[in-house]
Amino acid sequence: MKAVVLTRFGPPEVLQLKEVAKPGPKDKEVLLKVHATAINDWDWQFMRGRPLALRLIFGIFKPKVQILGAEVSGRVEAVGKNVKRFQPGDDVYGDISESGFGGFAEYVCAHEDALARKPPEMTFEEATSLPHASMLAMQGLIDCGHR
Numbered sequence: 001m002k003a004v005v006l007t008r009f010g011p012p013e014v015l016q017l018k019e020v021a022k023p024g025p026k027d028k029e030v031l032l033k034v035h036a037t038a039i040n041d042w043d044w045q046f047m048r049g050r051p052l053a054l055r056l057i058f059g060i061f062k063p064k065v066q067i068l069g070a071e072v073s074g075r076v077e078a079v080g081k082n083v084k085r086f087q088p089g090d091d092v093y094g095d096i097s098e099s100g101f102g103g104f105a106e107y108v109c110a111h112e113d114a115l116a117r118k119p120p121e122m123t124f125e126e127a128t129s130l131p132h133a134s135m136l137a138m139q140g141l142i143d144c145g146h147r
Contacts, residue, residue, distance in 0.1 A: 014047065
């Protein structure tokens with residue numbers, strides 16, 4: 001499968017389109033055929049390796065995460081043996097940052113708890129924009145809404 005891979009920190013030119021192995025789901029994971037992904041501030045910071053203090057999270061000398069992309073939407077291709085909420089063919093979206101990122105690829109595995117069913121009236125692109133943007137909006141309402 002194809003993926004956009006980060007092997008060193010730097011400007012956007014360090015990203016490379018490569019052929020990588022297709023992942024397989026673990027017990028509580030689903031294999032997702034990615035239909036849409038988003039780029040956000042975490043991807044930008046991971047790629048650049050800045051601010052430098054965040055290298056403790058990102059990797060000191062080289063990136064810990066090689067396939068970026070936290071927000072995804074797509075169709076479930078396969079499920080791990082202990083997955084209860086989804087089955088192949090389900091359309092889902094979610095924030096997979098706690099599952100190791102990987103949205104900048106044709107396929108990604110994510111823990112079932114990181115995903116939700118995509119409403120049928122939404123496009124994959126619309127659903128992908130929800131996890132990060134909606135949480136930032138909610139934080140703004142909570143943090144600033146009481147003023």
